[in-house]
Amino acid sequence: MARQGDYSSMSKGINVRLPGRQQSFVKEKSDPERGSFNSASEYIRDLIRHDCEAEESRKWGSLQRELALGMTADPSEFVEMDAADVIAVARRQRARGDKA
DSSP: OOTTTTTTTOOOOOOOOOHHHHHHHHHTOTTTTTTSSSSHHHHHHHHHHHHHHHHHHHHHHHHHHEEEHHHSOOOOGGGOOOHHHHHHHHHHHHHHHHOO
């Protein structure tokens, strides 16, 4: 099974229909003499790669913000919990529909 973000083992193609203006734009970008890419596939793969990286960055940013709350909290705000307590809290939150 391929790892998330690892597209090297994909063997199936995807056909995409583009309206005229978008098709012209992709052709321009993928023209080796005028654009930055050697083919439309190379251009599309680059767009997808950047989108994946941006999403990953957003996820890490969200995690870092959550962790920063704990890292900057006053020690008096901490509550001692064992694994069973954490699981119980998570189950209650899930039952209420709270975000994890």
